[in-house]
Amino acid sequence: MKKYINKYIIAIIICGVGLITSCKKYINEGPIDTPTDNNFWTSERAAESGLAGAYGLLRTALTNGQAYFIFGDATANEFSAYENFELGSLSSINQWNFNYVPYREPILHNWTSFYQVISQCNLILSKVPNIAAANFQDDPVATKNQIMGEAYFIRAYCYYYITQVWGEPVIVTQAYTDPINAKPIARSKDADGFNQVVSDLKKSASLLSYNYSNASQVAVQAGKGSVFALLSKVYMWQKQYQLASAAADSVIQHGGYSLETGANFSHIFKGQSPESIFEINMIYSPNQNEAQRGDATNDNNNNVFSVFLGDPFVKGKSYGWSVNKDLVNSLYDTTASKKDVRIKSTFYGLQSARTLMVKYANVIYQNPQQQTLPFVSNNMVVLRLADIFLLKAEADLNQGNTGSALMYLNRVRQRAGLDPYVFTSQNDLLYTIMDERGRELYGEGQWYFDLVRSGLITNPNYDNSIDGYLPNRITNRGYLWPLDLRTLLPQDPLLTQNAWWASAGQ
Incomplete structure (x- = not known):
């Protein structure tokens, strides 16, 4: 299959057209489902562009408002101070008041961006099988299998993530030809969400291989190793430990992955490490738009890594999030003579007033001599x-x-x-x-x-x-994030608020 992961810009332009012309149902904002959509899905190039669009939308969903790190790290007490007072409510003293955060970052209470990815995957899975074999330059069967296998994986990852963050997903697996008149759908149970993930991953595993035909695709596109790694994680949520262990064995024994050395620990986050199983492509290139701004811009979609950085890593930038040194000192033995090599690759300034997290500190300046226009050239490693x-x-x-x-x-x-x-x-x-x-x-x-x-x-x-x-x-599932029903309920009247936030959590 040809390289297509860097076709984000073209694909996102196409996606933008779809978002304007499609309906406002939150589960149906299909980025390529336009009035000319039958004319679009006719060739190998179109299928590959559609898949590149799905990867681009997934990146947007995970990086909007630093969502990936707020959901998985800020809520775990890993950072003790923030660049804004709203995120400061995510602290022990405020008992992780998720409900306060959306005044700055409403995206954190709105799962629409993940359903845009799902809708894109549904389109791919609906349209690609019907593209005529004669319209493929490569082997049509192998190419279709690869594209569909990756689409199943991306959709599975979205349902996995939605179920972790908000719980009880709305499960949609069909591409809507008439989204304006689509019927509202109620939320499912967590178990149904995880079962959907397993179902999609099993289909994906049957279509993908462990090997990549092009080195540029390694880790930044899904392979069979990605599938079994995610299966292992979802089986752990289901407490199916034998299946989780077996899925992990598939990754370990057949994936061909290897740990980086301790001395090269930071190389993991520079992209496509031999340890990496699946990651979001965000490496800097002058001709691409994947990299994240390193300075303090107002564009939260394009400076996701910069919240961790300041001088001396980004010239002239004031500090953003500060590492919780109490947790660091509890997790790591920072006084031992035999130091954990990860400490140096993860933190900067442990003995100073403010400590930075520097896993994502590979900064490149567009104007290196003046050290201006900084970009952070790291990938977001999701599975390793x-x-x-x-x-x-x-x-x-x-x-x-x-x-x-x-x-x-x-x-x-x-x-x-x-x-x-x-x-x-x-x-x-x-x-x-x-x-x-x-x-x-x-x-x-x-x-x-x-x-x-x-x-x-x-x-x-x-x-x-x-x-x-x-x-x-925790008993009342207050670990889940609330939904912004003011935005979502008009689009789906069957939605309900998560129990904790519908009562004591409000």
Whole structure:
């Protein structure tokens, strides 16, 4: 298949036309579903452009208002101060008042951007099978399988993410030919959302391979390794530990991935590392629009990484989010003579008043001599091998396989330059695995969901549980974000608010 992941600009222009002409149903904002859509879906180039549009829309959904890092990191107490007072409400003293955040970032209470991605995938899955074989330059069967396999993966990831963040998704799997008259759809249960993810991933696995035909596609497009990595994660939510372990085995044994060395830990985030399984393409190129601005602009869609940075990484930029040093000192042994090599690659200024998170600090200046127009040239790594090693350890521990759990935990610790963990008890091993996830994935949009999924977020015996999340709140699903019904309810009158926010949380 030809390289098409960098066709974002063309695809997004097409997407923009669709958004103007399609209906306002929040689940039907299909970016390419226009009056001329039958004329569009007629060739291999169109199918590839449609898929590139899906990747571009996914990137937008994850980066709007720094959503990926607010959902997965800010809520886990990883950052203690913010560049704006609204996000300062995401703190222990304010008990993570999600309801206050949307006054600055309404996108955080609105899942529409993810349904735009889903709608795009539905179109691909509906239209691509009907494109005539004669209109493909490459092998039509293989090319269609690749495009559809990736579309199934992207749709699965969106339903996975929606179910993690807001819960109870509205499940739509068909492309609407008449979206204006589409009937409203009620929310489903979390279990249905995760089951939809599994169904899509199984279809995706049957269509994709572990190998890439073009090196430019590695990790920034989905492959079979991406599929099984996400399967492992969704099975952990479902507490199907045997299946989660088996999916992780598929990644580890057949994916061809390898851990970066400890000395090269920061290389993971520069893009297409041998450790990376799936990532969002955001590398700087003078001719592309993927990179994120490094200065303090008002465009929250185009400076997602810059919130972590300041001088000396971006000349003249004041500090943004500040790392929670109390959590860092709890997770890492910062006083040990044998230091965790990840500390230097993750943090800057631990001994100063303000500490920066520097995983995404590969800054390039368009005018290097004057050091102006900075861009952050890192990819957003969504799935990687160390994550899967630790999921495998947790899944095996839950099956009573302590030996395997120790082996995979210690492979991650060894890369970090740490001594092997010596088993003391089942509970302590579980806490250690979760701490290791916190250390390894700090600032990668994941640890909050791990704490919720495992139940450790309010466990009084776990040292890094989060005080602001009271047990009653977790019991009543107050870990989910509320929906902005003022915007969404007119578009779907069957929507309901999440229980915590409909009562005590308001």
